[in-house]
Amino acid sequence: MYKRNYRNTEDAISILGFGCMRLPKINPDRPEIDEVAAQALFDYAFEHGINYFDTAFNYHQRLSEPFVGKALKKYPRDQFYLASKMPGFLVKEEKDVDEIFEKQLENCQVDYFDFYLCHAISDESFKVYDDCNIMEHLLKRRADGQIRHLGFSFHGSPEKLEELVERYDWDFVQLQLNYVDWNVQNAKRQYEILDAHGLPCIVMEPLRGGTLAVLCDEAAAVLRESEPDKSLASWGLRYAATLPNVLTVLSGMSAMDQVADNICTMENFEPLSESEMALVNKAGDIFTKTKTIPCTGCRYCMDCPSGVEIPGLFKLYNEYMLGEDKNDFVNGYKALGPEKQESQCTACDQCTEHCPQSIDVPEALKKVTALAEKLL
Structure with a gap:
């Protein structure tokens, strides 16, 4: 598996990271993880060089972290990098911060997190980090070694991003970045801000919740005409990884064919050429004209109090x-x-x-x- 080193260290991170928000489920309408199927995905991924696993407290309605802890327990702790996140949206008072963090260590069966994030920061949501002194607690955890690298995942404006990266001593930032959102959600400017501040970028939603692995017929034809044997997903992964300041590209894989295809794309990674980049941008322009709703299926909106799916x-x-x-x-x-x-x-x-x-x-x-x- 192609790897990139974190800053000027010997920490070699696989360019493809395993996102644990969309693991295989027993019932598609329920959050329970099909642990046998998911373990098989983890084992195949690990055997083929994926060493970065990204989970969160609230994924799969709080079932992701415990599964990830069990699934990775069989592997030496120094052979994988584990990321999880502080759910600031669940913090009501200061004591909640340490209670949640300790529960996460217990869930994941580890003594430390390699990468730890303030979860889903937007222009308004950082307020609770000030109100409940969350950063004070997380910075102490970093100083004590329970957090090796501290960052945040971001869904907001470039102006807010600039403010945040200058406010604290961060180690990395996670952005939603793909060839549609490069312009639609101004991921281009956000990436440039991180690059200017020397902060490695971890990419989430490189396929926009799977929609860029499907596309509309006209957009898909642009890419398939060039490379008929390559999956549509491969173009999205390569697009994100072509950016030199990207440390790893997360993919929320839920089936073995997805894991195998993504590994095939990234194990001997080749950046997009200028002509391939032009094709991807053309497909993205066509896709944005389909007038789809920009939902990635993250389910942060659920459960709806009125029962709407x-x-x-x-x-x-x-x-x-x-x-x-x-x-x-x-x-x-x-x-x-x-x-x-x-x-x-x-x-x-x-x-x-x-x-x-x-x-x-x-x-x-x-x-x-x-x-x-x-x-x-």
């Missing part, structure tokens, strides 16, 4: 916009049932507050309603 509805909508398969939309929509459809939405905006993509969820659900009325 928000990510499921957006997935049905986006799949129709990309492929225009009426039967798939109608069958999937009916299968959800009235109790999970957008008609139950009360526009409480709880979901919008938690969305890393800043989607106005009630407004986006109106698009689902309009499509359903058109097709049903």
Whole structure:
């Protein structure tokens, strides 16, 4: 597996990291992890050189960290890098910080985290870090060696990013970066800020929740015409890893074919050439005109107090916009049932507050309603 060294150290990080937010599940409608299938993915990944594993307290409704701890326990601690995150959105008072961190160490069955992040920071969400002195506690943990590298994952404006990187002594930052969001969410400027400050960039959502592994027919044709034997996903991974300040590219892999294909792409990594970069940008431009809802399926909006299956509805909508398969939309929509459809939405905006993509969820659900009325 191709690796990059963290700054000027001997820590060699695999260019492909294993994201643990979308592990295989026993039931697609439930958070419980299919541990046998997930362990097989971890074993295959580790055997093929992946040594960076990224989890979080709230992934799989708090089941990801305990599974990751069990799955990696069989391997020597000095042969993998483990990342997890402080869920500031769950901190109500200062004592919560240490309680959560200790629980995370217990969940993951480790004495320290190699990389630790303030989770899902936006323009507004850092306030709790000030109010509850979270940074004071995390900086102490770093000084004590329980955090080797401290950073944050970011979903906000370049102005806020600039403010944050100058405010504390960070070791790295995690950005949503892909060939669509390079312009759509100004990931270009965010990446440039990190580069200017000498902060390594860890990439999340290189395939935008899987949508760039599918694309619309016209965008897909641009890439397949050039490399018919390469997966669409491979283009997205290579795009992110081509940037020299990227340390690792996280992929939330949930099936063996995904793991195998991604490893095939990255184990002998080759940066995109200028002509390949032009093709990717062309495919991205076509994709942005499909007018999909920019949902990545992270499920931070869930559970909806009214029972609406928000990510499921957006997935049905986006799949129709990309492929225009009426039967798939109608069958999937009916299968959800009235109790999970957008008609139950009360526009409480709880979901919008938690969305890393800043989607106005009630407004986006109106698009689902309009499509359903058109097709049903």
